[in-house]
Amino acid sequence: MFDCIIVGIGPAGGTASYHLAKRGRKVLMLEKETLPRYKPCGGGVSPIVQEWFDFDFTPAISLKSNIIRYTWEMGDPVEVELKTKEPVWMVRRDVFDHFLIQQAQKQGAQLQDGTEVTGIQFKSDRWQVNTARGTFEGKYLIAADGAKGMMAKWLGFKERQRLLAGALEAESPAPNPTLPITHFDFGSVKNGYIWNFPKAGGYSIGIGTFRGGGNPDLKKIVTQYAQQFNVDINTCKQYGHSLCLWDGNQKLHTQNALLVGEAACVVDPFTAEGIRPSIYTGLKAAAAIDGALGGDINALEKYTQVIQEEWGSDMVWAKRLASAFYSFPKVGYKVGVKQPSATLVMLKILCGELRYSEVVNRALKRLGGSFI
Numbered sequence: 001m002f003d004c005i006i007v008g009i010g011p012a013g014g015t016a017s018y019h020l021a022k023r024g025r026k027v028l029m030l031e032k033e034t035l036p037r038y039k040p041c042g043g044g045v046s047p048i049v050q051e052w053f054d055f056d057f058t059p060a061i062s063l064k065s066n067i068i069r070y071t072w073e074m075g076d077p078v079e080v081e082l083k084t085k086e087p088v089w090m091v092r093r094d095v096f097d098h099f100l101i102q103q104a105q106k107q108g109a110q111l112q113d114g115t116e117v118t119g120i121q122f123k124s125d126r127w128q129v130n131t132a133r134g135t136f137e138g139k140y141l142i143a144a145d146g147a148k149g150m151m152a153k154w155l156g157f158k159e160r161q162r163l164l165a166g167a168l169e170a171e172s173p174a175p176n177p178t179l180p181i182t183h184f185d186f187g188s189v190k191n192g193y194i195w196n197f198p199k200a201g202g203y204s205i206g207i208g209t210f211r212g213g214g215n216p217d218l219k220k221i222v223t224q225y226a227q228q229f230n231v232d233i234n235t236c237k238q239y240g241h242s243l244c245l246w247d248g249n250q251k252l253h254t255q256n257a258l259l260v261g262e263a264a265c266v267v268d269p270f271t272a273e274g275i276r277p278s279i280y281t282g283l284k285a286a287a288a289i290d291g292a293l294g295g296d297i298n299a300l301e302k303y304t305q306v307i308q309e310e311w312g313s314d315m316v317w318a319k320r321l322a323s324a325f326y327s328f329p330k331v332g333y334k335v336g337v338k339q340p341s342a343t344l345v346m347l348k349i350l351c352g353e354l355r356y357s358e359v360v361n362r363a364l365k366r367l368g369g370s371f372i
Contacts, residue, residue: 065182066088192326245267247269
């Protein structure tokens with residue numbers, strides 16, 4: 001009998017596991033893959049997440065990037081050197097996620113990897129979680145099984161507010177990336193962008209379209225892009241996957257259970273950033289479950305309110321910016337992306353120092369004026 005069973009242990013599930021176990025709660029982590037497992041992901045992480053933990057993430061960071069290079073249709077480049085206290089982290093998700101899980105284990109959380117959940121039932125005052133390796137019982141349940149997971153549906157969240165997007169990614173070896181430069185290309189793909197994130201000994205190259213339609217051959221586009229870095233994408237294993245972008249606030253709690261991470265659709269609709277908001281939901285979910293175990297009958301409802309007020313309310317503005325930018329990307333690139341101040345503003349947003357609501361009106365006026 002566990003205080004909480006967490007299904008799926010990416011950044012959101014791992015964070016919830018760590019903070020609940022640290023509070024002395026009996027936690028079971030269930031993961032269908034055998035760890036460490038590969039996860040297609042650009043792997044850019046805001047260093048602000050360090051403030052939410054009392055251990056050092058250094059062993060889980062592949063490298064740090066302090067230069068961002070933008071292009072428009074693979075030309076018209078501009079580089080920005082970051083003058084921030086801490087560069088952007090570049091991580092490999094198999095290493096990063098496993099490191100976080102190991103910290104949770106050190107706090108007493110139990111792990112069952114290679115264990116796929118086949119169904120759930122609420123019985124009296126607890127959840128029964130069925131797997132191919134046995135049945136487990138927990139007072140509370142956290143669904144952290146991502147965009148394609150079944151937990152949200154099984155918990156009754158059938159009609160969710162989400163915008164489905166798609167991405168194609170590949171990892172390529174590169175003996176010595178000359179500089180830890182993070183690359184973004186706009187214009188080559190409609191309603192999205194292409195990226196190349198440096199890692200120790202390689203690149204993570206990907207392409208994403210975040211508003212649907214208009215891109216019949218993502219593979220062809222990203223293959224052409226990768227040639228700039230002397231990478232033949234066809235020799236790399238490629239991973240296509242869906243993303244659940246935020247598309248409006250929604251209920252994230254039900255009977256003794258919470259949704260976190262991409263299962264809760266907390267992916268930025270403008271940048272498609274997912275790791276930091278997922279970690280944030282795991283942090284808040286742990287506090288809510290701990291409160292519920294301590295007798296707060298409104299703790300789970302408060303979790304939904306916190307995510308809506310502290311994150312969702314700002315995503316309204318992110319969605320507005322995404323709609324305007326991806327409708328007129330060339331104008332957005334010239335009057336926004338190419339301005340050095342734009343990168344600094346986005347970094348402050350990614351680090352929680354600024355909110356979209358504080359800057360989007362000004363950005364939309366500039367974009368609209370330039371378009372006219």
